[in-house]
Amino acid sequence: MAFTVVNGWTVPGFTHGRELGDGATGRVVLAVDDLTSTKVAIKYLDGALCADEVFLTRFRTAARSLSQLEDPNVVDLYDFVETPDGAAIVMQYVEGVSLRHVLAVQGPTGPLAALSLFGGVLLGLAAVHEHAVFVHGALRPGNIMIDGEGNARLTDFGTSSAGTVAQSGPPYAAPELWDGASVTVATDLYAATAVFYECLTGQPPFAGRNMARLHREAPIPADEVPGPLRDLIHRGLAKDPERRPASAADYLAALEEAAVSAYGPSWEAQGRGRVTELAAQAALQPEPPKPKPARSSGRNPIVASGARGAGSRTRWAVPAIAALAVVIAGISAATLLTGDAKEPPAEPTSAQQVSSPQPTLPAGGVDPGPLIARIDQAVTQAPGALFTYRQSGCCGFPVAGKGTLGVVPGGPPSYTLTLSGTGAARKPVRAVIVQNRLYVRAGKTWRSSPLGGRGYPALADQVRAGSSVVNLTALLRSATKLRQTTSNRSGVIYEGAAPAAALARSPGVGPMYSRMAQATGAQEIAFAVKLDAEHRPIKFWVRAGAENGRNQMLRGSYTGWGRKPAIQAPANAP
Template identity: 75%
Template sequence: MAFNVVDGWTVQGFTHERELGAGAAGRVVLAVDDLTSTKVAIKYLDGALRGDEAFLERFRAVARNLSQLEDPNVVDLYDFVETVDGAAIVSQYVEGVSLRRVLAAQGPTGPLAALSLLGGTLLGLAAAHEHDIVHGAMRPSNVYVDPDGNARLSDFATSPAGTEAQYGPQYAAPELWDGVPATVATDIYGATAVFYECLTGRPPFAGRNMARLHREAPIPADDAPGPLRELIHHGLAKDPDSRPKSAADFLAALEDAAVSAYGPSWEAQGRGRLTELAAQAALLPEPPKPKPSRSSGRNPTVPAGGRGKGGGSRTRWVLAAVAIAVVAAAGATAAAVLTGGDKKPPPTTPAQSSTPQPTVPAGGVDPRPLVAEIDQAVAQAPGALFSYQQSGCCGFAATGKGTLGVAPGGRSSYTLTLSGSGPARKAVHGVIVQDRLYVRVGKRWRSSPLGGRGYPATAEQISQGSSVANLTTLLKSATKLSRSGQIYEGEAPVATLTREPGMGTMYARMAQATGAQQIAFAVKLDAGSRPVKFWVRAGPEQGRNEVLRGSYSNWGRKPAIQAPH
């Protein structure tokens, strides 16, 4: 039965279908994207987490990294939504069951299935670690087994820094009990503890004083099959430095042990057995939730601000490859970006005017005749191919590529492939006409007003940022404008841009996110005064900024872009 709200609100653009579960981090529901009909899992964060600003700051960075990570052993994160009503994580919905459910229903998996499960877990961790993402609280409830027997990791970094041991005490490395931030080594320890439970049916340690057991109790490797005991000893080493240096290294050791003990077909056999166990568990009633540990030993010590020593290095925004290229380009001069060369542009030559104008911006170029030339040139050839990229510290990444047509008044229509972050991360074919987006879903077209969330939000960003009207607005608003060949470089005040119809909301958002008071830009024109490249930046060259970048080619007759039926 569908329901509308969780804790008084719902993420806009989705329809809830049913609750999937609840835990320390919050409630999870199955929902459907209203535009694409895609199923997603939405985790509505618990109030304690929503009120923990240190956790939110850290998770924003992790979410940005995760949204750029695509790996078959990691559940895709589409969006992290924050509103005045709450916060929620929108993720891929995985058909399958959690490993917790498999173990509760079936008991030990056997060595081949356990090895397959650990192998998939290590592959997912290795991919995440390469993106500076640490899971922090590995446990069976955060590992899903899909219908093909793949292990899929979820719930990265949903435990506040320094409290990870409390969220999964049976799987928490000794150092986590001292409030040390989670690391690659603690993830390997947790993955090994889960592996041990797959082999034996129980975690390696259980009791009233979990901290002491993890720190001091002998590693119970003798309960595991003989060929796999060395893996247990290595992965559950008390000293982090004695564990495998990386998930990839541990995976190599696993493969050697598996081939030696069970032959080269171990993985296929293990995956097949894991698939059987998951299918059988899915047919059984959901098992009761395990009771929380009654005593965890020493309470973790959380440093002031909720971070452990060295934790800040894992909370930086890391952009997708295209976004890195854009921001890196922003560090050069705008003219160098647009020319594509390493040489500096020739000295600026102020535009000459027979009638001096007191309102000409600093730099000597009068934008009024320039804007008139651009408008006239585009009106005579109102169609072009375009590409667009948007990235930065504080907003959704967005990319678009296709064909545009410019109508009188500056409004553009598009047929394009677009993608962004959040629910719009997957590239889709779309059409933008007037103020509506049309997206091809299967054999049908679905339409939605521009704006909101997901694909309509990404489409609005692309249509605003890549429009010729945006470029002429920047030129008209410039308080500084100079020329180097066919490149015009300048600055425009945010206060002016935010008042411009059709562009004000975009620049207001960029200014709010970066704190910028001026927008830097550069526009390159062809010999016929039509735009061929542009670059826009809010914020400093290095640091908290947002960058827009695009290009146009093959200006000519306006293509017939109409709303699909």
């Protein structure tokens, strides 16, 4: 039976199970993807966050960036779902326990385990800071998961609304956050050091009634940690952010130097082993109740989580600032289709739009009409082929597919293929596409779903549109530039450009080009198609956006054209 959340809705396509946690920013449940049987964690955001349009705007952008980040020290984001009923984040489910739980049950970890955990946290922060250009903004023990191999994995990126970061995690909030400053790399490193300190001593460096004053003015209590590690504490907890390490990578180098000097070259293996042992022991024990804080204004022991809502073992979220566009350099048509790296670059394209096919030949002198007729005739005579397809670029999730396609007269092509992408659909799956349905192999059974939507059905829809022969003929038909660039025994290459507005109206592929134009700002789509001697497609590439800049690319190839058995839906599929 589906799990029912507070506002009565669930993310479609998942069977919900038990609740994993309930915090200030939302509820987390364990769920299973109905198509792939993959376990996921779904966080249903609190209504206040869903009503905060400023928060949601940056959240949407950040989700796209984090979904493309793959790092063993960062929990994978699969999807950010918004509906009129609410918003939710679908993320990787990590088998393990939170560092908060380990500290609450086991107490201090010891220096070797603390160094191993600190190193993992810094590795995760380095990946986030350097590759995704955003910061965590909410780092504390409750947002660090420890998996079965002893890896520290960061979760719960930036769910605090603007201006509430310090109050949401007081023991870990840098001095400048109490003055209203924005989260930065320096504030992340301060929080990471406070967590490191807590691993060493069993409590954060500062605790009491006036947390803001303590963080701003109280001496750094480095004397309570082992001598060889005191310099790391002083650097990371420096009151002035300019005196903290310049980056997570720099801090990690200093950590490794201190660890080797104090504990020898095997420190990391020993520390990881101890972390794994502590996490396994903690997973078997219930968490003790939170003690009431003492009334003194000095440093009092507090529960490791510190902040309201940090009790969830798996609080998930996404970072809170804009995504970095992944810059993918385009290559010339002949380079992509012939493999000759010395081929001259593609002819630059201009930004022009037309509302109907041009009555005269496109610039370049090639008449697309007879060419399209020959392609259609050749494919009708040999309506099956092996294919590969890949979509990549700055502002869309990567998609890949390979297998067999079958051209269906008067209808969309059918496929048997291996399909993969990013996020929840990163794992390659065996799939079949017939008419407008996707069939995915899950264990010994097949699961079906309409094309489109999210996850694998969305990927399948993109593969079918991008790799279809209809896509190639639509490019040729809409071309305002079309020229023959290469002709030899291996085939003929036609290179051209077509207005995005015209392609957006093309049956079967229009939505794909609308998305590409909107994401890149391109008004014109550049392309190249290679045909064999029988006018059957061999290779193609398509580019929306500048060659050396913000763009999206589609690439595909075909071999073994001929008559193949018709592709049918799996016999045991629903």
